[in-house]
Amino acid sequence: xxxxxxxxxxxxxxxxxxxxxxxxxxxxxxxxxxxxxxxxxxxxxxxxxxxxxxxxxxxxxxxxxxxxxxxxxxxxxxxxxxxxxxxxxxxxxxxxxxxxxxxxxxxxxxxxxxxxxxxxxxxxxxxxxxxxxxxxxxxxxxxxxxxxxxxxxxxxxxxxxxxxxxxxxxxxxxxxxx
Numbered sequence: 001x002x003x004x005x006x007x008x009x010x011x012x013x014x015x016x017x018x019x020x021x022x023x024x025x026x027x028x029x030x031x032x033x034x035x036x037x038x039x040x041x042x043x044x045x046x047x048x049x050x051x052x053x054x055x056x057x058x059x060x061x062x063x064x065x066x067x068x069x070x071x072x073x074x075x076x077x078x079x080x081x082x083x084x085x086x087x088x089x090x091x092x093x094x095x096x097x098x099x100x101x102x103x104x105x106x107x108x109x110x111x112x113x114x115x116x117x118x119x120x121x122x123x124x125x126x127x128x129x130x131x132x133x134x135x136x137x138x139x140x141x142x143x144x145x146x147x148x149x150x151x152x153x154x155x156x157x158x159x160x161x162x163x164x165x166x167x168x169x170x171x172x173x174x175x176x177x178x
Contacts, residue, residue, distance in 0.1 A: 028068075033075060053074050073154070134153060135167060
């Protein structure tokens with residue numbers, strides 16, 4: 001897909017081409033929303049919101065970065081707004097997603113201990129400052145490089161490195177205090 005051509009066609013009035021962008025990025029957007037704290041039930045709604053906001057923002061896209069970077073920025077903003085909303089409504093932040101790696105070798109007690117540790121980690125990630133959480137999630141769960149994160153977050157790679165360092169330090173302190 002030639003992104004520039006598709007976007008120019010959409011802006012010229014051929015809105016049917018927008019489906020190509022949705023098809024190309026829908027799974028990526030949904031996964032990122034989930035990793036930023038959406039519950040499984042919220043993901044279709046959040047994904048739709050991202051694509052609505054992207055459509056409205058397309059006239060501001062200047063082709064100075066990749067379309068994927070632009071989409072990541074919008075996704076992060078939508079997911080963070082939704083997470084703030086849920087945090088105000090909920091008494092805990094257990095909806096922050098941390099991938100689990102189940103093992104057949106665990107007994108029931110080990111499984112319970114592991115689940116409690118994952119719950120504590122999700123809570124701690126949910127309490128991180130937004131920039132730290134964003135950098136950490138993109139780096140750890142999406143395998144982004146520091147350069148890619150800097151582009152998405154519109155900051156320097158040095159700041160990304162600092163954010164990840166501070167996020168890990170803060171997580172360690174929060175988990176030690178439990």
